[in-house]
Amino acid sequence: MQNRVLLVEDDDELRQLLARYLTNQGFTVREAANGRDGLALALGQDCDIVVLDIMLPDISGLEVLRELRAETHLPVVLLTARGDETDRIVGFEVGADDYIPKPCNPRELVARLQALLRRIAWDQKTEVNAARTYGDLRVEPGHRRIYQNDVAMELTATEYEVLQVLLAHAGSVVRKTDLMQWALGRRLEAYDRTLDMHISNLRKKLGNDDPPRIETVRGLGYSYRVPE
Template sequence: MQNYGNILLVEDDASLASWISDYLLNQGFQVAHCDHGDQVVAQVKKENPDLILLDVMLPGKDGIEICRELRSFYNKPIIMLTAKTEEFDEVVGLEVGANDYVMKPVRPRALLARIKAFLRNQTEHNQPQQNNLLTFGTLKLEEKAKRLTYRDQEVQLSTREFELMWLLASHAGQVLERDHVFKVIKNREYDGVDRTIDALVSGLRKKFNDDSQKPQKIKTIWGKGYLFVADAWDN
């Protein structure tokens, strides 16, 4: 059977881990399993999986802390598994670099669709880029290096935050519809409920001191979408 990718499943619920592993194996993936938070970082460094399914609540070290540590060296997709529904948890997860959340109980086909979308997107991003530098005043974005500097200082962004900044900056002066932004960043249709993009935009505004009530750099055009203002980054 063809190997569609190597996945590390970090889950301490033995029953859940077993059926997810079996399901993904039957779909053509290779699956490694880890059930303790303290062991994850070492295993990722050793195996370098194509994607990580990371439970939030783990013995030894929780998923949020693990994700933060992983993002210091690991730039591939991380999907978090959680039974929590509080918006605060989602925002924190995005800030430390998670690409997406899957709520428990896990739906097999929905999980598979997200895994395939992220792996496909990862492959596309690894293709050579012709134009990978954008500059607006004192703001500079380097797509290949996933690096952003502002006022000669590097700004630390999560993978998802950089993806959103690049998307908006690539269409400077154009209003990007919310549904389009959601589809590009999340690899699926907007469901009318998920506030991931709102959380990301809010986080970016804070990092660039853009007034949330009257933003000048990244504007929300009510009823339409988002606008990256090209001439707002001069100072």
């Protein structure tokens, strides 16, 4: 079955270019030229993944993302202005899974989408009864859910991937390069703070323990500490 992508972008030329490229790569593409139309299509569950521009003519992409996150866990990749670190940070705080700067390389966009969808499909093939417990957390790969004290955590698709990798290696250091590859499906690039932002969000959602459950091992990576 073809993966369905919703492309929300007000630049007609760019949207049509990306839509043609994605279609040629085997995606089924729905398009929206503004935030309200994009939000309606996404909430209608007519797609598997969303590519969302931040700068839209009616409501901003960040507002679309906020409303989406109140209703759905659909994976979202943001299109951001090159070099605009603030938009990226806020985007991750609101619940983005990844970002790609504009003007974007269609080939790179396809690679990001395929990597994210591949990880989701792999987990959905996992047996539901293969649950794993780490202290007060329980991972259920078949449902792609992590529960804390039997309450489902509100995680984005990428936050789920990052946390389940750290839990699988609890007590050991996971190098940033490995975590980026295993959880996001791509190489860690210089000055890329994507992983750092996901870790920051996870610490908040886990309860801001002191010391934090996800410990930074300077110069190496991160380690998950199972609380006693």
